[in-house]
């Protein structure tokens with residue numbers, strides 16, 4: 505194995521700040537043998553309160569089965585100390601922690617001979633872009649990989665019917681990442697270029713000998729063409745309802761923790777329907793805001809500026825390079841749908857940032873609002889099970905997502921305070 509094995513998202517940085525968020529937010533799934541090892545730790549004389557409590561719990565969520573770390577009421581891991589430190593780490597050393605804890609905020613996906621490094625922007629350090637460059641972590645990642653090989657992604661697909669060679673997928677991804685980072689263009693135009701590139705690349709046979717050359721030509725001509733093409737549109741009632749449904753699901757992650765799962769999910773779905781229909785004040789991070797829909801519409805996005813655009817570019821590029829964009833909670837998405845779902849995160853992040861700014865009582869969005877909205881969306885992204893949608897709902901969502909004009913209309917509606 506060598507360092508070049510890893511596909512590392514550009515410009516992402518990380519140093520743990522011991523905020524403890526990750527130990528409160530996630531179910532830590534345990535790998536083979538880990539539950540027995542963790543249950544066997546001897547706490548007597550170290551943390552007596554842990555000697556008699558269940559430290560693991562069963563998992564039964566969709567296709568997932570096995571055991572996870574137990575959580576306290578409120579969601580914190582049973583091993584989280586009062587000072588946000590990990591009690592396993594303190595008493596038994598870092599190596600004694602579950603593998604997922606040692607890997608976070610990273611995960612590895614193996615696709616055709618390379619290992620993509622997925623970065624969670626739910627982590628404050630990653631979202632802020634603060635800390636060390638990721639390259640310094642490769643020796644540690646090589647050790648973690650030896651301990652547990654990266655998950656192997658299924659053979660990539662272009663759409664429901666057509667498979668893609670991994671090399672073609674990399675080239676397509678490279679095109680999307682390059683277009684998301686054209687420096688002279690506003691971010692919205694870059695996103696339109698990336699969506700258009702994905703749409704046009706799906707025409708004909710993407711593996712044909714000339715197709716690579718055509719994609720090369722697209723990459724160089726799209727920025728000028730899309731910059732000259734005016735963006736226009738307003739969401740119709742159906743598109744608006746579906747957009748709001750997605751906004752709700754991504755800004756209010758599905759509930760985890762103790763208690764009857766189905767009851768928690770029923771409440772989550774009911775709150776989502778109220779949000780979609782504009783009943784009451786909107787919700788963000790599971791809480792009803794003190795501000796109304798019209799307060800949020802009035803918040804300006806103008807002050808986000810170049811710093812905000814850099815945050816958005818880093819986030820969405822990392823999702824492509826790290827392969828996060830290709831996964832929903834319970835399935836691997838074809839390339840075309842994955843790019844459309846990725847693009848939809850942009851208007852969702854703008855709406856979320858406006859809502860957070862309104863709640864703070866300010867008239868315009870700051871970069872921190874955008875970072876916080878991104879953290880919520882990334883926290884939810886791997887948890888929203890598409891398999892729960894019935895065929896009719898799934899087809900309706902796909903209609904919105906695959907219609908480039910609908911995503912553009914969502915951006916314009918959010919930007920101009922119409923939603």
Ligand code: SF4
Pocket residue numbers: 526527532573581582583584585589590591592593601602605
């Ligand atoms: S075991 Fe330690 S690092 Fe892992 S979630 Fe619990 S407190 Fe956090």
